[in-house]
Amino acid sequence: MGQITLNIAGRNHQVGCRDGEEPKLRALGAMLDRHAPAVQHAAGGSSERTLLYIALILADQLTDRHPPESAGGNAELLEHVAERLEAVASALEEPVPDA
Template identity: 55%
Template sequence: MPQVSFEVAGRPYTVGCRAGEEPHLRALADRLNSLSSAADRASGGLGPERTLLYIALMLADQLSDMEHAPSTGVPAPLLDRLAERLEAIASALEEEPASA
């Protein structure tokens, strides 16, 4: 199983994925990182776990906005798959031991 290493909110992670999904996983990590500065400020600098929580809340808020917005033609099953993938990534990030 391929593994992808990246940083989110200044913490290193290595996550396994299916072959060929490495670029997609890196793109998702980049998206998480794009929210990390704002999330860190919102969390008051109370640590990386709190920052990750705020990143998750920001993404959930974006998803909620999309769900309540007028239909854009994006099929609901696609949105459900996206939510499942985000939850899987969040779980993998939570399970990764902190590096010393």
């Protein structure tokens, strides 16, 4: 199992992943970090709220592409994505145990 460090909103987060998934996770981390400056300003610098706002921005972008009221089966997909974003935000907030 691989482990990488993602820097999002000025904070380092250790993330475990399957071997070979490191490039994809780095790209996802970079996508989150691109939203960080504006979000940190809106959140008042709170790391928990920063991650929440980033997740909301991404969910909003997703619904702009596929509005839930016209998406039919995509509404379930959007709900699943929202749940996953919440799980990721929670995992990133957990302290990393010393190795």
